[in-house]
Structure formats: C-alpha cells, structure tokens
Amino acid sequence: MTHYRAQSFEVKGGPQLGRDHLPLLRSQLAEAGLDGFIIPHEDEYNNEYLPDCAERLAWATGFTGSAGAAVVLTDKAAIFVDGRYTVQSREQVDQDLFSLEDLTGGGVAAWLAKNAVSGSKIGYDARLHSPDALDRLLAAARKAGAELVAVESNPIDAAWENRPAAPMAQLIAHPTEFTGEDHADKRTRIGEAIAEDGAEAAAITAPASIAWLFNLRGGDVMRSPLPLGAAIIRKDGTATFYVAPEKVTDEVRSHLGNEVALRPESEFEAGLKELAGSKVSVDPASCSAWVFDTLSAAGATPVRRRDPVALPKAMKNETELKGAAAAHVRDGAALSRFLHWLDTEAQSGEVDEITAAQKLASLRGELTELRDLSFDTISGYGANGALPHYRVSEASNLMLAPGSLYLVDSGGQYPDGTTDVTRTVPIGEPTAEMRTRFTQVLKGHIGLAMVRFPKGTTGGQLDILARLPLYMAGLDYGHGTGHGVGSFLGVHEGPQRIAKAGSDEPLQPGMICSNEPGFYKEGEYGIRIENLIYVTDPEPIEGGEIDMMGFENLTWAPLHKALIDTHLLTPQEVAWVDTYHAGVRERVLPLLDGDAASWLIRACEPLSGATP
Structure with a gap:
C-alpha cells in the first residue's frame, strides 16, 4: 500500500502573516511580562522538516525556509537566514516589521548583544534550543544587561488561532527483512554502549534514532517516515517509549514486546525525573536544553555523549x-x-x-x-x-x-x-x-x-x-x-x-x-x-x-x-x-x-x- 503524497508548490507564507500575527504575539508577551521572545526554526525533536503545528517561525514571520530564527522585541524584530534563503526571505517577510539578518557568523547572539535593552526580560522555549546554542544566547543577553527567561508554555502556541493539530499517524512495524536486525538485538548493543560510557540510561528524542532503535516507522513528518515521541533506554537494553497512545496499534504492541514499556508522551518529563540519582547519557546536538534542565533539576546527572544510536544507524x-x-x-x-x-x-x-x-x-x-x-x-x-x-x-x-x-x-x-x-x-x-x-x-x-x-x-x-x-x-x-x-x-x-x-x-x-x-x-x-x-x-x-x-x-x-x-x-x-x-x-x-x-x-x- 502506498502512502505517497504529491508535492505542493504553493508556499504558505508571505508578508501578510507577519502583519497579522506579530501584534498577537506581542500581546501575549505583554501578558506574560516579557519584553521579547526568541523564535528558532527547530521543533521539540530538532527535525529538518516540521509538522504544520510546529511551523512557529513561519507563523510569526511568513518565512517558510527550513533554517532560520527570529527575535521579536517590544519595538523591533529581526529574522535570521543563511545565504540559501536570502532571496526567499526578501519575498516572504515584511521588511517594515523585520530587519533581515545573517544567520551565520554572530547570528542571533550577536544581534541580541547589540539590541537587547538593559533590564529587559526576553523569553525562550527551552524545548526548542540546544544547550550549546542557548548558552551563547544567555551570554549575549548578559552582555547587554538583559535576562533570558524560560517560558512554561510557548506564547506563539497561545496566540496561534486554529493551530493545526499535532500529527497522529499510526506507527508501523518495520520488518527485519528490511532492517536486518531485530530491535531486541539493537537494544542490547545500545545498552552495552551506554554502560561503557558509565551511564545508567540514555534519553533519546531524535525521531530517526527512535525509529531505528525500535524498528518502527511513522508518518508524522512530511517526506520522512518518522514517528514523533521520546525514549529512555537503559543499560540492560530495556526501554520506555513515550508516544501518543493514538499512534499505537495492537500489532505495534506485539512487535515491541515486554522489554519496551509504552507511556504517553506527556509523561516524558515524569520519566526523566524518575532517573534521579542516575547518570544519563544525553546528546546536546539532538536533545533540547529542556531535557538537560529537567534531569538536573530532578537530581540526575546529564552526561554529554553522542546519541548512542547515531553511529550504528549510519x-x-x-x-x-x-x-x-x-x-x-x-x-x-x-x-x-x-x-x-x-x-x-x-x-x-x-x-x-x-x-x-x-x-x-x-x-x-x-x-x-x-x-x-x-x-x-x-x-x-x-x-x-x-x-x-x-x-x-x-x-x-x-x-x-x-x-x-x-x-x-x-x-x-x-x-x-x-x-x-x-x-x-x-x-x-x-x-x-x-x-x-x-x-x-x-x-x-x-x-x-x-x-x-x-x-x-x-x-x-x-x-x-x-x-x-x-x-x-x-x-x-x-x-x-x-x-x-x-x-x-x-x-x-x-x-x-x-x-x-x-x-x-x-x-x-x-x-x-x-x-x-x-x-x-x-x-x-x-x-x-x-x-x-x-x-x-x-x-x-x-x-x-x-x-x-x-x-x-x-x-x-x-x-x-x-x-x-x-x-x-x-x-x-x-x-x-x-x-x-x-x-x-x-x-x-x-x-x-x-x-x-x-x-x-x-x-x-x-x-x-x-x-x-
């Protein structure tokens, strides 16, 4: 059975989006006592291609490219793109509202250091930033005398009327005739790698790593057969897969077996907190600053390591x-x-x-x-x-x-x-x-x-x-x-x-x-x-x-x-x-x-x- 989806050629962006949505966002910021907000392109899973509900940068600016960022302050705003998207950003973004800036070089951090007002509070969603990128932004804000404030809920999500629902494509078991290795064997050798790193468990949020680890595929991301969720795998090879229950079929439950527990994705935070007292392998290139912060606050020790699935998958x-x-x-x-x-x-x-x-x-x-x-x-x-x-x-x-x-x-x-x-x-x-x-x-x-x-x-x-x-x-x-x-x-x-x-x-x-x-x-x-x-x-x-x-x-x-x-x-x-x-x-x-x-x-x- 084919799941083929035809290519769409109409770009759903443009200057009008910024004109319509920027006032809504600033209203939410004012209610939260914030003087600004940082908007990366990335979603909670660091995906290259985003589901519609995660296109926050496009909603705020009208820019639909696959890489970029924006900063919205009380009296000014800027969008940052690299050389691939210079022409596209000029066409899609209202330059009366946003200055067009270079994403490379100093990028967002350099702009913040120069433009953030001393004493101001600028919000960010820790689920959308890598820890290293966030460290650079925090340093830039301090240089300007401003404060970056982690928000509990994203103000764009609150301002976004008729926001598309999160994708709920059913999971599909990917058979060993294509993978060449049972997921139990994969989990065993990944668990051994975690133990060799001196950790008790690893937190994984990269959709491709989760798909490979459990021999699953999904349909949550356009052009990539990926399921959105999170996982914790322990050094003994057992794992917990945090995913929306609506995506899980009886066939998938049988495929995963007894060594993979299924919990709603909404319980991922609780799962991280349950690792208190443990050393947990976390990849700063794929896991967000929120994962690191949650583990640290719970009394776990995040250990910076590359995603243990990345190399075996490659x-x-x-x-x-x-x-x-x-x-x-x-x-x-x-x-x-x-x-x-x-x-x-x-x-x-x-x-x-x-x-x-x-x-x-x-x-x-x-x-x-x-x-x-x-x-x-x-x-x-x-x-x-x-x-x-x-x-x-x-x-x-x-x-x-x-x-x-x-x-x-x-x-x-x-x-x-x-x-x-x-x-x-x-x-x-x-x-x-x-x-x-x-x-x-x-x-x-x-x-x-x-x-x-x-x-x-x-x-x-x-x-x-x-x-x-x-x-x-x-x-x-x-x-x-x-x-x-x-x-x-x-x-x-x-x-x-x-x-x-x-x-x-x-x-x-x-x-x-x-x-x-x-x-x-x-x-x-x-x-x-x-x-x-x-x-x-x-x-x-x-x-x-x-x-x-x-x-x-x-x-x-x-x-x-x-x-x-x-x-x-x-x-x-x-x-x-x-x-x-x-x-x-x-x-x-x-x-x-x-x-x-x-x-x-x-x-x-x-x-x-x-x-x-």
Missing part, C-alpha cells in the same frame, strides 16, 4: 545495503523515464518547472513500493537552477526554454531504501562554457567516486577531491559535497559528512553518503551531479601495504553526454563514465520498454566508442 548492515541497491535500481528506472521525457517532449519550450516536477513525481508514483518523496523536488531551470536549494512556486516558475540548463534534484522513500539524485540536462544546445563547467564538475564527482582511503579518514579530508578541478579553474561551490542518508529514514543524517568543514567522524564501512559537487553561475544556470555511494570494507591493493576502503555506487541513471567535453577528461575518467553507463544499462534497461528503452541504450553508449 553504518548500514548487509540487508540494508542490499535494500538500498534494489531501491535505487527501481528509482533509476523511473528517473530514466523522466530523463527520456526531458530529452524529447520537454525540449518543446512549452514545459515549465512545476510541470516537470509533477511529471517526475507521477513516474515515481507508478512504483507500488513508493511511500513518499524523500524531499520536495528541486526543479530549477536557468537562473533558478543557480540557487542550490531552490524550491519552485507559482511565483518563481519558469518555462524550460531552449538555451539553458535544467537541474533536477529529487528522491523517493521506499521500505528498503531512501534515494537522492541530481541530474543536469540541457534544454536545446548547451554552450561551450556549459559543457566545460559540467565536465569540471564531473571530474570532481569521479575523483571522489574513485578514491581509496585508509581507516580513520574523514569526509573533510576527501572533500578537496570533488573541488579540485573547479579550484584549478578559479571556481568553487558553496555547499557541502556529501551528507549521510538513512535507510527508509531521513534523506539527511549524520554523523558522517563530506564538506570543507566536515565532521571529525571517520568514514566507516556501510555508511551511505551523497557525492554531489556542483557549479552555479548566478543569474544564468546551475550544475550539480549527485549519486549516492556507500563506504566499502577495507581491502588490500596489489603491491600496497595498507588495506583501503573506497566507495561503491548506488545510484543508476544516465549522465547527459551532450554536456561532457571528452577533451577535458583523462582516459581513466572516460573509462569511469563508460563503466558507469554500462552499469546503468545492465540494471535499468530490463525495467524499461519502448522508446524509453531505445533512448537509454543511446544514452549509455560509450564515450570512448568501444564497449567497456
């Missing part, structure tokens, strides 16, 4: 990798049908970005295994393609006219795997510059795909391989090269990352990452090539002395050969493209027929003129 087992491979082949067939359509019907100049995204969604929707998209499709033509995190709307929608490039970044959620792939396609004849830039990006993609590396290597150490061809031409791109990907979970996960400022987490076998270098010419076009890859086991190299890991490819869909300048490729790079296209043909062609199959055969013909 290191996919053999079953998960086989599932990911199968999901990517099916997904590659749908994407190849779409690329065929782009190369034929969409060349007419009568197709727009929304129509293209809907076409791709409909082709994925024909797959009975599809449960949802893994994120809203980035469908960008020309200048819109030069915005790496562009989201098409009716207002921004462009026709795919001959003379530029179309960039499509998309993915699907399947029970056996999560996909994320980007392809760049010429509409009409590409220019020589476009072909050069695409080939430089391709060279970087190949460099990362082919690398071998020893145990202990981090993604930050490999990032330069993807950028080197662009660096040599005086070019770069402003985003990371690779993020982790879940197994029928979030399309973005850690702790691994391939980026200039990558994490210090070594890459380990089974980790799935993206490989997505790009180039963006502002106002003209964008290029990105993205495949998913996974880290292989260490193996000897003939004549070498150290076993080396590498990457194995997961994504199978043609690269557009009209954009490849073979004169810029080395023989080894040409061989890589030919071998890759042979792999696409071998896996995807059996799933196509008719014109799409004929097109794929041509699209996968060797660059070298000989069958690899």
Whole structure:
C-alpha cells in the first residue's frame, strides 16, 4: 500500500502573516511580562522538516525556509537566514516589521548583544534550543544587561488561532527483512554502549534514532517516515517509549514486546525525573536544553555523549545495503523515464518547472513500493537552477526554454531504501562554457567516486577531491559535497559528512553518503551531479601495504553526454563514465520498454566508442 503524497508548490507564507500575527504575539508577551521572545526554526525533536503545528517561525514571520530564527522585541524584530534563503526571505517577510539578518557568523547572539535593552526580560522555549546554542544566547543577553527567561508554555502556541493539530499517524512495524536486525538485538548493543560510557540510561528524542532503535516507522513528518515521541533506554537494553497512545496499534504492541514499556508522551518529563540519582547519557546536538534542565533539576546527572544510536544507524548492515541497491535500481528506472521525457517532449519550450516536477513525481508514483518523496523536488531551470536549494512556486516558475540548463534534484522513500539524485540536462544546445563547467564538475564527482582511503579518514579530508578541478579553474561551490542518508529514514543524517568543514567522524564501512559537487553561475544556470555511494570494507591493493576502503555506487541513471567535453577528461575518467553507463544499462534497461528503452541504450553508449 502506498502512502505517497504529491508535492505542493504553493508556499504558505508571505508578508501578510507577519502583519497579522506579530501584534498577537506581542500581546501575549505583554501578558506574560516579557519584553521579547526568541523564535528558532527547530521543533521539540530538532527535525529538518516540521509538522504544520510546529511551523512557529513561519507563523510569526511568513518565512517558510527550513533554517532560520527570529527575535521579536517590544519595538523591533529581526529574522535570521543563511545565504540559501536570502532571496526567499526578501519575498516572504515584511521588511517594515523585520530587519533581515545573517544567520551565520554572530547570528542571533550577536544581534541580541547589540539590541537587547538593559533590564529587559526576553523569553525562550527551552524545548526548542540546544544547550550549546542557548548558552551563547544567555551570554549575549548578559552582555547587554538583559535576562533570558524560560517560558512554561510557548506564547506563539497561545496566540496561534486554529493551530493545526499535532500529527497522529499510526506507527508501523518495520520488518527485519528490511532492517536486518531485530530491535531486541539493537537494544542490547545500545545498552552495552551506554554502560561503557558509565551511564545508567540514555534519553533519546531524535525521531530517526527512535525509529531505528525500535524498528518502527511513522508518518508524522512530511517526506520522512518518522514517528514523533521520546525514549529512555537503559543499560540492560530495556526501554520506555513515550508516544501518543493514538499512534499505537495492537500489532505495534506485539512487535515491541515486554522489554519496551509504552507511556504517553506527556509523561516524558515524569520519566526523566524518575532517573534521579542516575547518570544519563544525553546528546546536546539532538536533545533540547529542556531535557538537560529537567534531569538536573530532578537530581540526575546529564552526561554529554553522542546519541548512542547515531553511529550504528549510519553504518548500514548487509540487508540494508542490499535494500538500498534494489531501491535505487527501481528509482533509476523511473528517473530514466523522466530523463527520456526531458530529452524529447520537454525540449518543446512549452514545459515549465512545476510541470516537470509533477511529471517526475507521477513516474515515481507508478512504483507500488513508493511511500513518499524523500524531499520536495528541486526543479530549477536557468537562473533558478543557480540557487542550490531552490524550491519552485507559482511565483518563481519558469518555462524550460531552449538555451539553458535544467537541474533536477529529487528522491523517493521506499521500505528498503531512501534515494537522492541530481541530474543536469540541457534544454536545446548547451554552450561551450556549459559543457566545460559540467565536465569540471564531473571530474570532481569521479575523483571522489574513485578514491581509496585508509581507516580513520574523514569526509573533510576527501572533500578537496570533488573541488579540485573547479579550484584549478578559479571556481568553487558553496555547499557541502556529501551528507549521510538513512535507510527508509531521513534523506539527511549524520554523523558522517563530506564538506570543507566536515565532521571529525571517520568514514566507516556501510555508511551511505551523497557525492554531489556542483557549479552555479548566478543569474544564468546551475550544475550539480549527485549519486549516492556507500563506504566499502577495507581491502588490500596489489603491491600496497595498507588495506583501503573506497566507495561503491548506488545510484543508476544516465549522465547527459551532450554536456561532457571528452577533451577535458583523462582516459581513466572516460573509462569511469563508460563503466558507469554500462552499469546503468545492465540494471535499468530490463525495467524499461519502448522508446524509453531505445533512448537509454543511446544514452549509455560509450564515450570512448568501444564497449567497456
């Protein structure tokens, strides 16, 4: 049974929201004796994608991006976004009400230090802030002579008329045919890790960690099959899952068994207080300051440790990798049908970005295994393609006219795997510059795909391989090269990352990452090539002395050969493209027929003129 939900292209934000809602919020602040309030984008679970009821930043400001913050004072207000959302914030936020500020650098803390009035009281919801981020805000307020005050209830929630109800999607047991490991075994080894850290228990609020730990999936978060709740797991492997009873079926109760107690999420605070006298492992990157404060007030000792589920979840087992491979082949067939359509019907100049995204969604929707998209499709033509995190709307929608490039970044959620792939396609004849830039990006993609590396290597150490061809031409791109990907979970996960400022987490076998270098010419076009890859086991190299890991490819869909300048490729790079296209043909062609199959055969013909 499919749970697929079509992509929405209307952005539910805009300046009017700020004009309507800011007075309501200030009225609530006045009643509470507060002179201001800090509004992060994050919800209680630190989600990337929020349920409608948690879109507090959008309600207060009209800004609907996935990262940002705002501060509302009695006589002024500011919204903070990063470079991805500069244009969007200008369009959606009333600049007579909010100054537009940079989220990076000093961000909210620097603004507070400069603008908070001495003696004022500024509220915050501790459930929405990490302890480290909150420490910076507290220090900034002290510098200004102001006081930050934790609120018992969020004033936005009180001011928000007709606030959407919290999601109550039923939980679904995720079978071992997809997970490869029973949740009892998972809990046992997580409990052992907690004990090794010298703790009696761990508090977990990250939805993906809870889903993985209990082999459950849900539908509370758009584009991610996540259940919202909280958990406490003890060192003996027993656990308590705090979740709304409405989400729990008899099948889920049977699945969880006797070693996992079920309690309403409203009792999570009581559960934390019951840990009085215990050392409790808490991850400051995923658990809120409220969790730390509640434990400390109860007489427990919060021990700052990484979520004990994060690393095991990232290191996919053999079953998960086989599932990911199968999901990517099916997904590659749908994407190849779409690329065929782009190369034929969409060349007419009568197709727009929304129509293209809907076409791709409909082709994925024909797959009975599809449960949802893994994120809203980035469908960008020309200048819109030069915005790496562009989201098409009716207002921004462009026709795919001959003379530029179309960039499509998309993915699907399947029970056996999560996909994320980007392809760049010429509409009409590409220019020589476009072909050069695409080939430089391709060279970087190949460099990362082919690398071998020893145990202990981090993604930050490999990032330069993807950028080197662009660096040599005086070019770069402003985003990371690779993020982790879940197994029928979030399309973005850690702790691994391939980026200039990558994490210090070594890459380990089974980790799935993206490989997505790009180039963006502002106002003209964008290029990105993205495949998913996974880290292989260490193996000897003939004549070498150290076993080396590498990457194995997961994504199978043609690269557009009209954009490849073979004169810029080395023989080894040409061989890589030919071998890759042979792999696409071998896996995807059996799933196509008719014109799409004929097109794929041509699209996968060797660059070298000989069958690899």
